[in-house]
Amino acid sequence: MNEKPTPKILHKRVFIRRSGQVIYNISTQSLISEIKEGRLQKDDEISTDRKRWVRLDRHYQLARYFPAEPSSTSDPLPPGVDQRLTEVSELLRELS
Numbered sequence: 001m002n003e004k005p006t007p008k009i010l011h012k013r014v015f016i017r018r019s020g021q022v023i024y025n026i027s028t029q030s031l032i033s034e035i036k037e038g039r040l041q042k043d044d045e046i047s048t049d050r051k052r053w054v055r056l057d058r059h060y061q062l063a064r065y066f067p068a069e070p071s072s073t074s075d076p077l078p079p080g081v082d083q084r085l086t087e088v089s090e091l092l093r094e095l096s
Helices: 028-038 083-096
Strands: 014-016 021-027 045-046
Touching: 014 028, 021 028
Parallel strands: none
Antiparallel strands: 014 021, 014 045
16 A cells, blocks of 8 residues: 555646747646657756746656766776775775
8 A cells, every 4th residue: 555646737738948939838748758759858948837947857757757867078087996996895895
């Protein structure tokens, strides 16, 4: 009996804005399928009143449908770090 309660839908339709222009007046029930099919993007914005806007990837209910992208700009590790990490892991294993 650990069923999660179904969230109440407060609004039947919402507005979607892209690059400053409202592009959709969309049913809230179709939001997730539109995201999964790639028609809505993470930087699109959502609003119920056309006054307050939130990016889809920052919306508390929709953010999970936009996984974080891995950083491709990370610097390479300094030389010898792999060896040092191996030594540290061996020391920790010996201590436990």
